[in-house]
Amino acid sequence: MVDTLALTLLWVLPLASAVGMALWPRAAGVRLLQLKALGVSVVMTGLTLWLGPQVLGSSSEWPLSIQIPWIPSFGVSYALSLDALSFVLILLNNVLTLLVVLISPLWIQQHEKSYYAFLFFLQAAVNGSLLATDLILFYIFWEVMLIPMAFLIGIFGSEQRLAAAMKFFLYTMLGGLTMLVAIIGTAWTVAGDFNEISFAYDQMLQFPQTHPWAGVFFACMALAFFIKIPLFPFYTWLPDAHTEAPAGGSVMLAGILLKLGVYGLIRFVMPIYGVVFMHSAALWALLGTVGVIWGGLLAWSQKDIKRLIACSSVSHMGFVVLGLFSGSLLALRGSLFQLIAHGLSTGALFCMIGIMYQRTHSRKLESYGGLAEVAPQFAYFFIFFALASAGLPGLSGFIGEFLILIGSFKYAPWLTAVSSLGVLLSAIYLLGLVQGVCFGPKKEELHFPDLNWREKVVLWPLALSIVVLGIYPTLTLRCFDPVVEKTSAYLWSVPAPLSIPEPEAEGDINLTQGAASKLLADRQVAGVLQ
């Protein structure tokens, strides 16, 4: 009962407060509205933290889980589960929402009602899709997520906002529709001609992986996540959406929405279509590598600061994809870590850009210069986050990329070698950015006050967490242990393809092997039964 309530509250509370925001009487004043928003997001963060010990301390596969029939005749249940992976991402989501709510009064001076309403709507949808373990329920949350994000871009964005909102919506919807087909196909294949249809996650895992249609379903479902990540050829919506979105929207988009693509791959695509996944892994790892280099080159050539950071996201998420598909557990850990690290550092960078834009109303690189002299505190933070994003050792960005590179080197040496150029590239464009913004000749007409208390309150936690994760990464890496175990168990329980060897005998993976063989046995039994 407590589980049900807690898990439901994670998405119902933001949704309810979104409705509350929308119905908020104008006469009550903006101040109260902002306080209310802050209160809700503090409660949300508190709720998540309260669930933390239960989730991370538990050894079961789903520490918290509920399943209630919702549309029984269509095989859909209201199934929510929380494990370490979704917990960490939900925490990231709620913390980022809290920070955005905290700083938004500086950025948003009109239509505050709808701004906060859409922000909480987005939070609800993201939490919901991280919780859902029924594929149709997941699909609903996944698609609903588009609506508030498109509105945030379309109402609060800059000049080209309408086109960007439409592009974002349609691009991601295409992926969603193909995913729907994959979900339907997979569920009906599992159900066969005789069984009751069910879209529950456990049921979907029974998908016969060597089914002739597995490749098609894999492609259809993965497309949705590839677009969201975004993987190399599907990235074109991202620079536009980021550039036109309001700063708060950009933080959410880079900080959590892109991560949902990776989440989808790990949670759904890898376990359900393991064989196809492993057989086609080389191609996706290649695309990830291309993304690393291409994104880096794109970022290098940008004159618009926001666009530059957006393109750097393409590059960094390319690393994550490489790590996922390289077939190395170490790289998988690195990818998971990179999700958090990138969410924090890029979110922080978009915050910085929001702060700059609020002061000068310009995103052009050439309108800045010499800020280190004018606004030293601002410059400290800016340089710090840029270095974190570039992967400076000691900060969080380094851990993720390093783990990915050393993990995947064994299996894909050439791709890894090329990707490591991406680290170099990111140093080039980020240092170029720092150079252009903080140093160089001072722009005379530039009026740039230094950070105020509200901005510092938002930036300090981000900076601190980046340092903590960079110095003591085990904190997060240990959280991901069960996830890695589970995923590797799914992957290596399927008949091994030729290209990818068994996981290396690292000390901490022995447990994994045990789990894998147990799961393999389960599956074989299931296969015999079918």
Add this chain to the structure above:
Amino acid sequence: MNVDISLNLLLPLIWPGLFSMLCFVAALQPALSALGTVFYFVGLVFTLHALAGLWSLVPCEALGSMYYDSLFVWGGIMLTTLFIVIGALNVGRMKQAERWGLLLLVFLGALVILAAKDLLLLFVALEMFFILLVLWMAFFEEGDHPIYATVRLFLTGAFAAGFTVLGISFLFGSAGSLNLADIGRQVSDAPSFFYAFGLLMFLVGIFFKLSVVPFHHWAAEVYQDHAYPVIAMLAVVSKFIGIFILMRVFFHLPMPRELLVGIAALTMTVGNVAALVQQRVKRLLAFSSIAHVGFLLMALVGGNLQGFQAMATYLIYYTFTFMAIAGVLMLFRSQEDRIEEFDGLSGRHPYLALTLTVCLLALAGIPPTLGFIAKWKVFEVAYQTGQMGLLVVAILNSLVAAYYYLAWIVRMYMKQGGTLYWPREKGLPVLVTTIFIMVGLLALSVYPEWLNQLSSLAISNIL
């Protein structure tokens, strides 16, 4: 000659007829003409009661050529509800009692169509429905050129009726019977050329009425010149009936599936692509309704009970969502019916804009609206019948459709400068009706199990 006659079976047909006569009588005294509205709703409620009473009797035959099965009773109840909604949208607009009487007779014709499995009866009922519909339409004075549009529809429909009769006569010639089931039995082993030709002509006639591509040209022209109640009637009731006829025909007669797949793909593609470039709201609605017929046909391709259920689901969603949209649009006072007038509507009328947005998202099939559930069920049917090509076409079409619905929403929320407004002195009945529909749709989308129960009633006992 022994006539098996039971009053229960006839009551659903007697009530609308009787009350329409009362409407015409009331029309004779100007003082009584307000009674027409009352008679209309009382008649429909009585019909609803009589139809609900039929559940225990189905399946059975009535009067030799009407077949009462679950599909009929379900469709009848749906139809009655839709007519109640249409009537409610027109309260206060239709002053003359004759118009209410005519509407009841249109309803009667539609109801007979749902039960008809005899081609002759089907044709007579179809013409009764159609000609009285045209008469009813001609009374409207709103819209740009209502009479012009009415005559246009009449000529097109009369032309289509010719095809239908030709088809029926060939079907009769090839099978020696007018009963659908008999024809199906006769031709099932070796369909002859005459059968195929007859079926094709018959379908062409129905396709005209359904405004399926390539017989769709009249729809946009008629819609753009007419009033919203008429548009709702044509886009909802007329399609509802056409789809029902197709369902009946497909249930009994052998037919090439490829034809239907092609027509479905063509209809949704042409409808959506044409809607993409429309600047006038009514034309946009016309093409969007054409596209939705394409999706309905996609469910029909399954040809099995599951397909019928998906179709019933889609019908519930589409008809009521469209009614709600028509209701909202009726409230506004528009200058030129151009879509630019919607710019910035959310600032002027936030709740109406929200209602319209929810409806448009539903039409675009975006969760958690009912549109998503309906689309999902239709996709499922296409997947299970192995129509992968059609599925791909449908996905691309959903995207195109999402584009123009979304562009409309974008106008309301993200642009400024439109002139559309709601003169608050009128439109209370419309507002109340729309709210009722929205509450119903909301309830169904929160707990879609009800939707499933509703749609599975339709196929529980097909004759």
Add this chain to the structure above:
Amino acid sequence: MVSQFVPIGLMILCAIGFAGGTLLASYLLGPGKASIRKSMPYECGLEPLQEGRGRYSIHFYMVALMFIVFDIEAAFFFLWALVVKSMGWFAVIEMAVFVVILLVAYFYMIKKGVFDLGMEYGH
């Protein structure tokens, strides 16, 4: 199956052949000199008096429609008369309902002035 339709086909062919042949023959054999008089509509040798599209009073069509309705009613009565004995009371009631409906329509028409033809003839 198809062979049954051969006579019909032949008949259609004959019809087309006869009509087409006549037209062709007159086209080939006739002198083909056009004059104003020849191009006019054929009115039994007289010159046309007025436009072909003269307008009638709406009552003309009304009366025509009434006539058809009541004519069909009469035709229905004949058939009914054949079976009324074997069908018994049911048929009588049925016809009574039918007649009542027609009567309502009839009174409706009277009230609406469909039969007030006198005024129109004054013109």
